[in-house]
Amino acid sequence: MDSTFTLLDLGWQAYFQQQLSLDDLESNHIARICSLQQHSDTELQYELASEQFFFTLTHQADMPSMLVGDWVIVDSEHRFIRCLESSSVFNDIAANIDTVFLMCSLGEDFNLGLIKRYLELTHEAQADAVVVLTKADVCNDAVEKRIQVEKLDPVLIVETVNALDPESLRVLSPLLKKGKTIALLGAVGSGKSALINTLIQTSTEGQIPRAIGNSGTLKILPSGAILLDTQGMRELQLAEFDSSAIASFADIITLEKQCRFSDCRHDGEPGCAIKAAVAANTLDEQRVADFLLLRNEDQDDEQIVKSKPQEKFYRSAQSDIRARKHSSAE
Incomplete structure (x- = not known):
């Protein structure tokens, strides 16, 4: 199946370019993992997208554990060579997310403690966090609640929006740049689906999201930003505590x-x-x-979806090499 994507379309960044060898540039191919499919107890397949093709790799014993969002080097016959060092990792869920929108309702479900925990998780993953406070149209104390969130971190970006109003979402436009991979975290009812649907429905020139691969786990939004939406990210509600x-x-x-x-x-x-x-x-x-x-x-079954054990998301910080991404500004 032919692909019409460029590497930038797929989320390529300068951080990954620094890891390429001359052989990679001259003879090998670069691809990004779009989805993982467990076909049996022993067979795990990765779906990948490159500039030329979609293809699959079957996990072998000598391969490292890889996640949706990882970048892989393969040879001319699509045989695995190596996986590039990730810029961010949500353990056992996804890799190479640039920015995470931490969604929280300004209504009765407003929870400063939960926002703090999402911030900790995102920082440990080495991704950038933006707090998006939704339902501003039905909240009388939105300013006061926003101030509470801003006090958590002096450099934290905090936006208040009505996820159903296209004009309200214009404040997010600078964060939805072409080639940037984003993900959403938030409890049930925080407005994740409403925000994405509004961004899609108000796109210009009739553009619609383009799915990368068959699963739809990675989608290119009309702005050019890439939405990474795995089952694990959707279910990550931090329901467990360590x-x-x-x-x-x-x-x-x-x-x-x-x-x-x-x-x-x-x-x-x-x-x-x-x-x-x-x-x-x-x-x-x-x-x-x-x-x-x-x-x-x-x-609270009405508000929280059960997640995997929290220890999966509170392991030690990633290796120092990931810090190189902060010096790879475009």
């Missing part, structure tokens, strides 16, 4: 044992020791909110 995170709330865990009821949710029940400590100014209210986020996130 032992190191919950251990930082040991004092609150001890205190809640003093509550009158063993199933106390610390939300106005009589005899709640945690609420009493907050009222007495011996316990910080924000720390309690962060603790309850960790404790209760996986219990």
Whole structure:
């Protein structure tokens, strides 16, 4: 199947160019992984797109573990040579995402603690984060909530939008540049689908997204930006918490044992020791909110989709070589 894509269309960056050898430039081919297909318990196939072709590779024992978004060098017969070092990695999910839109509703679902955790995850993956606060049209305190988010990081880009209004989304245009790979993270109801649909429906000259490969995991938006949308990214709701995170709330865990009821949710029940400590100014209210986020996130089936164990997303930071991407500005 012939391809009409250029490397820039596929998301090629200067960071990857620096990793090429003379043989790569003269004799080999560059391709990006579009999707992974598990055809059996033992056979994993990668679908790839190059400037000339779509093709598949079957995973072999001597190949490294690769993800959607990775760049691969193959020879003239499409035989695997090596995988290029990734600029960003969401472990076991996707690679080489340039910018992540962290979506959060300004309504009743506004959750500063969840935004903080998404920021940590995105920074560990070595990707850039932009917080997109949605439903600004139905929120009376949007300015105050935006200020709260901006205080998390002095250089953090924060935008407030109505995901259904094309004019409101113009603030995102500078972030949707040709060849840049973006992804969306956010809880159910945060406006991810609405934002993408509005961007598509208001495109100029009747342009529609172009799927890269058969799965639709990678799509080129009318702006030229590439949307990376895997099942893993959609389901990443951080529903689990690891032992190191919950251990930082040991004092609150001890205190809640003093509550009158063993199933106390610390939300106005009589005899709640945690609420009493907050009222007495011996316990910080924000720390309690962060603790309850960790404790209760996986219990709210209407708001949270179950995800893979969180330890997959809290491994050590990636190797120093990935820092080279910050010196590869176009």
